[in-house]
Amino acid sequence: MSKLLVFLCVLLSALTTVLTGSHSLWLLVTYIKGETPFPEFSVTFMLDDLTVGHYNSETKRYIPRDNTTNEDDIVSYIFYAMRHDLQPFHVARLTFKNYTKSPQLYQVMSHCELWDNDKPGQMISKIAFSGSTTDEMHFYDNKFTYESPQKMATLSLELFKWRHETINYPSCIATLRNYLKKRQTQVNKKVKPRVRLIQKALTDSGGSRVSCLATGFYPRHINLTLFRDGQPVADHEITGGDLLPNDDGTYQMRKSLEISAADKHTYTCSATHLSLDNRMTVDLEYNHGEPFNSVIPSVLTVLALALVFGAAVITWRKQHADSSNREYSSASTSEETVDTSSS
Incomplete structure (x- = not known):
């Protein structure tokens, strides 16, 4: 699954290009054909750079992350898009390519933006097969562009364009606004570097x-x-x-x-x-004017002086203790002599 990791690294780089002050909703879709420990179909939902939920073909339900609010109602359009666009599209493309290698991996990265004045921004969708981008769709200011190395039939392209403009784009913007209401505390937090x-x-x-x-x-x-x-x-x-x-x-x-x-x-x-x-x-x-490495000899000099001073203190204390013991012993002998004389 190294190609999946490469795709996610590219995604992280792409996330940094979003305008400061704007917000974005991201869908990371993965379809795998072949024997793997992962679900065949999965979608990760991200609000800006926060993972807010996940869906896969095994659980067949949306699972919110880091939030106790039920958010199933605000992602209903996504399930519609998955049922009518994404999964059938992937299956058809995989069958059409007729690759024999296993597993076969299709991925979609799609996001829409809201600028800081709550103005809807662009929506971009990229489709990748085995780690390489094959199709790219862009919609902004009522203009739709579609780039692909494979030519799509005119009728299919018009239907795809209509669904993208009338369903996917407005629904993504509406979902993004709803997410922002529910997650505003998380997305608006600021931590100083x-x-x-x-x-x-x-x-x-x-x-x-x-x-x-x-x-x-x-x-x-x-x-x-x-x-x-x-x-x-x-x-x-x-x-x-x-x-x-x-x-x-x-x-x-x-x-x-x-x-x-x-x-x-x-x-x-x-x-x-x-x-x-x-x-x-x-x-x-x-x-x-002083080499950077000169810091090390200076530190060693200080440590040496500290050791010499410490040794001197220990020697002085030992000598002082020996002197005190001698004085105490002399005093004790004198007292014993006086006591013997008295008796």
């Missing part, structure tokens, strides 16, 4: 790597920029920049840059995010 600018020595090159790391933020939209002497570093010099999920539902992003040992530039990192009132800027502070 923790931003660090880190420098790490590279033993191979003798230089170092400067990395700007932002983590623990939500929602996923973030602009992370590395600056050299106040100017943005060119994209071709930077590695990383992928948006990655954390276990707690937040996100992280890292951008890195390799510099030489003789580099004298000043580096900073800035982040802009919906949770921040202003841009957050973090500086990289170190002495350019």
Whole structure:
């Protein structure tokens, strides 16, 4: 199922392209023909980047996730679309291709958008076979486009277009609005990023790597920029920049840059995010005239001095204890002499 993982990685990348402040409803459909431990037909529902529900051909029912409210009523159109469009379409295409390899995998990624002014945005649907996109549909501003390497009959294309414009698109927008009402607390939460600018020595090159790391933020939209002497570093010099999920539902992003040992530039990192009132800027502070590795000898020197001082203290305490014992022993002998004389 490695091709399924590739598809989901592409999806995660696509999720980051949604406009900041907008909301989207995603349907991730998978149809598998062949012997696998997975259901033959399944659909995952996502509101923005939150998984809100799941349907598969084994349970034959919609199961909401992370919510106690019954949401079956707001996804009724999706079941209609699955019964009349998606599953029959997949079966027909798989039969038409007549592939012999098993298992055969068909996937659909479809989403519609609501912009921040509650204006309906575009709806895009992509169909993939064995990890490669084969068909793509786009609808916005009453314009429908369909791209496919296989030519579809004119009547079938017109019927597909009509159903997409009159049923799928308006129903998706209505469902998205209903979801937003039920899940507004979840989708509107904001968590500030923790931003660090880190420098790490590279033993191979003798230089170092400067990395700007932002983590623990939500929602996923973030602009992370590395600056050299106040100017943005060119994209071709930077590695990383992928948006990655954390276990707690937040996100992280890292951008890195390799510099030489003789580099004298000043580096900073800035982040802009919906949770921040202003841009957050973090500086990289170190002495350019002192090699980065010189920190290690300095630490070792301090530790050595601490050990010497500790040994001196222990020796002094031992000598002081021995002196006290001698004085106590002398005093005890004197007292015994006095007592003998008295008797």
